[in-house]
Amino acid sequence: MESKGGKKKSSSSRSSLMYEAPLGYSIEDLRPAGGIKKFSAAYSNPSPYKNFADEVAFLNRYFGGLKSGGNAYVIGDPAKPGQKWHIYYATEHPEEPVVTLEMCMTRLDKKKASVFFKTSADGHTSCAKEMTKLSGISDIIPEMEICDFDFEPCGYSMNAIHGHAFSTIHVTPEDGFSYASYEVMGLNPSSFAYGDLVNRVLRCFSPSEFSVAVTIFGGRDDVKTWGKMLDAEAYACSNMVEQELPSGGLLIYQSFTATDEAATGSPRSVLHGFVGDRAENGSENGEHDAPLCWEADAVHDETEGREAKKMKC
Ligand SMILES: C[S@@+](CC[C@H](N)C(=O)[O-])C[C@H]1O[C@@H](n2cnc3c(N)ncnc32)[C@H](O)[C@@H]1O
Numbered sequence: 001m002e003s004k005g006g007k008k009k010s011s012s013s014r015s016s017l018m019y020e021a022p023l024g025y026s027i028e029d030l031r032p033a034g035g036i037k038k039f040s041a042a043y044s045n046p047s048p049y050k051n052f053a054d055e056v057a058f059l060n061r062y063f064g065g066l067k068s069g070g071n072a073y074v075i076g077d078p079a080k081p082g083q084k085w086h087i088y089y090a091t092e093h094p095e096e097p098v099v100t101l102e103m104c105m106t107r108l109d110k111k112k113a114s115v116f117f118k119t120s121a122d123g124h125t126s127c128a129k130e131m132t133k134l135s136g137i138s139d140i141i142p143e144m145e146i147c148d149f150d151f152e153p154c155g156y157s158m159n160a161i162h163g164h165a166f167s168t169i170h171v172t173p174e175d176g177f178s179y180a181s182y183e184v185m186g187l188n189p190s191s192f193a194y195g196d197l198v199n200r201v202l203r204c205f206s207p208s209e210f211s212v213a214v215t216i217f218g219g220r221d222d223v224k225t226w227g228k229m230l231d232a233e234a235y236a237c238s239n240m241v242e243q244e245l246p247s248g249g250l251l252i253y254q255s256f257t258a259t260d261e262a263a264t265g266s267p268r269s270v271l272h273g274f275v276g277d278r279a280e281n282g283s284e285n286g287e288h289d290a291p292l293c294w295e296a297d298a299v300h301d302e303t304e305g306r307e308a309k310k311m312k313c
Helices: 037-043 052-063 110-114 128-135 194-205 296-300
Strands: 071-076 084-089 098-106 145-150 156-162 165-172 179-185 209-217 235-244 250-258 271-275 278-280
Touching: 052 071, 052 084, 071 250, 084 209, 098 194, 110 194, 128 145, 128 156, 179 194, 194 209
Parallel strands: none
Antiparallel strands: 071 084, 098 179, 098 209, 145 156, 156 165, 165 179, 209 250, 235 250, 271 278
């Protein structure tokens, strides 16, 4: 579960769509030059969506009693204090392997981002179904059944399922602060090549920068390439951290910059201890003697463009 820009809650009714308060951000952080000020009301959300502490407490009420207990982490690169990932994990079967892939992509290619605007310069109007197809999202895992949603005047979210696998994508296409996230979990890691899947996602957005986190819980024998360093086409790795998690999991985090752009920063640690609603930086060299996490008990009592044919929407 990542939350760089918050998450959309959806149900079967369009009118019930709700935008969650982005976790760990002030509203100002999310309004570069007032760009999305007109949506300011959307960030004033009711509890428990105001901060991570409340969300974890809420989730623990439902899932904290499972065998694994509730496990919450905040992950981020100290060089990018405005970008943090908030992870919550709980399962009744901690011995079964569960692999999660999460990608945060920024500075999307403008042409690819333009797919997620409802109305193009030539007046063509797109719906979510068309965005799913034109962007290539439908080709990431073609077997997935997708429930997609388009925002006015731009923006896109989808949830998808296939068997035990679940996937979600959120796209903010506005130039200057464009962002897309991808998450999939429950896949059989033996059936998918990790690098291929990442490259399929990248082709939809061609970001200038992205980070990818693979979290492996349960048995690690079947995860094959998923537990390895990623070699992404046309990108240079600027940061890599492999971190054992307290609940027996393994996290592999890497961030990348497009090779045709100047690389920024030096490798740094990414795992932060979560204290209240702020994350504390880990060591600067990427090593931690003791993995940092937010103990569940501590929070229990706290409350390709538009040339393609028009589709039927
Ligand atoms: C896909 S939504 C939510 C994205 C998600 N929170 C994420 O993880 O990034 C964000 C996009 O929808 C647009 N949008 C339109 N109406 C919105 C609303 N009421 N709340 C949030 N975003 C809205 C934003 O301008 C932006 O491009």
